[in-house]
Amino acid sequence: MAIKKLTRPKLTLSEKLIFPTILKGMAVTMTHAIKSVLGKTKAAESLKGSGTGATMQYPETKWDDQLPEYYRGVPALVTDEIGRERCVSCQLCEFICPPKAISILPGEIPSDDEWAKVEKRPQEFDIDMTRCIYCGMCEEVCPEQAIFLRQDYAVTGTSRENMVHNKERLYEIGGVREGLVNKWNEVK
Structure with missing residues (x-):
């Protein structure tokens, strides 16, 4: 050579x-x-x-009016029109999360419940916002469309504990999402 x-x-x-x-x-x-x-x-x-x-x-001035529609911000859980949880605790979002910011503890639905066919729901669902990188993989992998990335980008807290969003906080941020939910579909 x-x-x-x-x-x-x-x-x-x-x-x-x-x-x-x-x-x-x-x-x-x-x-x-x-x-x-x-x-x-x-x-x-x-x-x-x-x-x-x-x-x-x-x-005083924020980026809200200049964010593109495809911007991925804070992840949040959503409910359906009746107020039922969409999440079935499949834990796909927890497994796919690159920084391991999501932790889910599945819980069973009592057999006397009207929706006992679903088998489980999240007993605990936490997202550590200090670790979240807003990649959107949790949203894409969710089969029930239970988790969405909103356009919020300013997540603040006075301590690390405040930055861990629990299930109640995630539902408060997410709100209601309309549309077909496979979990509640009678045919499925």
Whole structure:
């Protein structure tokens, strides 16, 4: 096998000197400074900012109106129109979750219940929001369409315990979702 020796390209005089590079950087900075003084920055128009910079004024201004429809945010559990749980504790979302943020403890449905054919429902369903990466795999794998990623992106808490959403909190966030649910289908 032949060895091929590569030679580096020769630098020009302006590339050898650092001064032209510094001037280019200063020109970019001055361009941004002049645009911000004239109020022609992105923040002045699209971000609804003060116009003096390219920074969004976060607590007052939010991204809500600029999020695309396909944005995946906070995961939440949903119920059907009657208020029944859609989740059947299949644990597919728990197994597929890359950061292992979901934990489910299945519970049985009593045999005297009207919907005892379903066999189980979640006794505990927790999502650790400090670990969740909003990948959407839990939503895609759910056979009963019980978990959805909402467009909420600002999840805050004062402690780690507050960032672990339990079943009640997840249903509160998710609300009601209409449509066919395989779990309650009489034919299935």
